[in-house]
Structure formats: C-alpha cells, structure tokens
Amino acid sequence: MGRAWMVRHDGRRAALAFLIVSLLMTLVTPLHAQDPVQGAGQARPLTLVALGDSLTAGYGLPAAAAFPVQLEAALRARGHAVTIANAGVSGDTATGGLDRVDWSVPDGTDGVILELGANDMLRGTDPAVTEKALGGIIARLKARGIPVMLAGMRAAPNLGPDYGRRFDALYPRLAERDGLVLYPFFLDGVAGDRSLTLPDGLHPTKDGVARIVAGILPSVETFLARLRKGA
Missing domain, CATH: 1.20.5 (Single alpha-helices involved in coiled-coils or other helix-helix interfaces)
Incomplete structure (x- = not known):
C-alpha cells in the first residue's frame, strides 16, 4: 500500500x-x-572592420561610445546580424592606414568601412598623396576579396578654395572609380556644432557620434545589402 x-x-x-x-x-x-537579429532570416552574421583615425577610435570617449560600437548597436536594433571591429588609430593618416591595412583587417572580414583622410587635411597634405594611399588600401582589400565602403571628409575652409576643391573631390572620384558605397562627409551634422563636439571643437561627443551613426546608417545598410547579395 x-x-x-x-x-x-x-x-x-x-x-x-x-x-x-x-x-x-x-x-x-x-x-x-x-529578437530582431534572430528574425532576420537567420542570415549568417557579417563581420565588418571600421578602419580609421581618432573619429573611428573614439578619441576622448568611453569605449562603449565609439563609432563602431554605436553603429553595431543601431544596426542590430534594425535586425542586422553584424559585428564591427574598431580598427581606428588616433592621429593616423591615409598613408598610415595603408601601412597597417594588412594586419588591421584580418582574414574572414566581410567588409570594411574606410574612414581616413581627416589628419591629412589638417596637416595640409597634398590631396594627391591622400588619394593614392586610399586607393592603395582599397586595392589591397579588393585583392583579398574584401569590399569597402568609403566615408568621406571635407576640407576646412581655412585651407583655401583650391585645396578644398582638390581634397573634397578625391572621395567621390575613388568611389566612382571602384564602384563603392560612399557616405560623402563623415562629420555631417556634427562639424561646427559645439554642442556635439569635445572642447577641441574637432572630435564628436557621445551624442555627436550618435548623430554620425544616424546619418551614415542608410549608407551602411546599402553596403550590407551588397555584401549579402555577393555572399
């Protein structure tokens, strides 16, 4: 019992x-x-590298506020399965980026967001030198089968109209030559707005980075669509 x-x-x-x-x-x-990422057709996660200077590195900001981190969060919130590595080096020039591109962008990277040239401009470097270096970066990545999205820069007015015309034209020319997605001006909506820049008047605050992300997001989504199509 x-x-x-x-x-x-x-x-x-x-x-x-x-x-x-x-x-x-x-x-x-x-x-x-x-989960927006889980619902994105179970697509394979894409790995991007943001190759740039202090604007990418997050100069003067906590690591979590840097451009690659904020961009990744915004993309994931919109349903994109993506990770973005921060390969920004403060003070770097286009030539410096060319020197380190091979080890800054590891094998297996699906795409690169290239943001370089601001320091060239601030130093008054001949735009032809900057264009050659950026073209070299694009060529090396292309040879490895890694697509590039180009984030452009514009010359400061104090450098004069001739320099400005030559510098500003190099990004659209490279994008057209190589068929790249181009975001014309990385600091669009931030440059000149002291409420969105650090005391140096050059580097974005956390809110400034958020403004950059909001502006560049549609172009990055176009880039991701190309990567998915080519995968």
Whole structure:
C-alpha cells in the first residue's frame, strides 16, 4: 500500500514538472521570435572592420561610445546580424592606414568601412598623396576579396578654395572609380556644432557620434545589402 502510494505520488510530481517546463517553453519562445537579429532570416552574421583615425577610435570617449560600437548597436536594433571591429588609430593618416591595412583587417572580414583622410587635411597634405594611399588600401582589400565602403571628409575652409576643391573631390572620384558605397562627409551634422563636439571643437561627443551613426546608417545598410547579395 505504501509503495503504491509512493509510485502514484512520484508520478504526479513528474507530471507537474513536465507541465511547468512546457509552460516555460511557451513563454520563452515568443521572446526569441521577437529578437530582431534572430528574425532576420537567420542570415549568417557579417563581420565588418571600421578602419580609421581618432573619429573611428573614439578619441576622448568611453569605449562603449565609439563609432563602431554605436553603429553595431543601431544596426542590430534594425535586425542586422553584424559585428564591427574598431580598427581606428588616433592621429593616423591615409598613408598610415595603408601601412597597417594588412594586419588591421584580418582574414574572414566581410567588409570594411574606410574612414581616413581627416589628419591629412589638417596637416595640409597634398590631396594627391591622400588619394593614392586610399586607393592603395582599397586595392589591397579588393585583392583579398574584401569590399569597402568609403566615408568621406571635407576640407576646412581655412585651407583655401583650391585645396578644398582638390581634397573634397578625391572621395567621390575613388568611389566612382571602384564602384563603392560612399557616405560623402563623415562629420555631417556634427562639424561646427559645439554642442556635439569635445572642447577641441574637432572630435564628436557621445551624442555627436550618435548623430554620425544616424546619418551614415542608410549608407551602411546599402553596403550590407551588397555584401549579402555577393555572399
């Protein structure tokens, strides 16, 4: 009698445990279904590298506020399965980027967002030198089968109209020559706005980076669509 009661009691406990697990599964499954990245057609995650200078590195900001981190978060919120590595080096020039591109962009990278040239401009470097170096970076990545999106820069007015015309023209020319997605001016909406820059008047604040991300996001999504199409 006692043994039979124990069997019936254990059976009831097992049935109750099964019901609890089943209930939890019905509650958890909808949460996963609402995950924008999980719902993106189960696409293979893309790995990007942001190759740039202090504007990419996040000069003067916490690591979590840097451009690659904020951009990745914005893309994931829109359902894109993507990770973005920060390969920004403060003070770097286009020539410096060319010197380090091979080890800054690892094998297996799906695409590169190239943001260089601001320091060339601030130093008054001949735009032909900058264009040659950026073209070299693009060529090296192309040889490795890694597509590039180009983030442009514009010359400061104090450098004069002739320099400005030559410098500003190099980014559209490179993009047209190589068929790249181009975001014409990385600091669009931020340059000249002291509420969105650090005290130096050059580097964006956390909110300034957020403004950059909002502006560049459609171009990056176009770039991602190209990567998906070519995959």
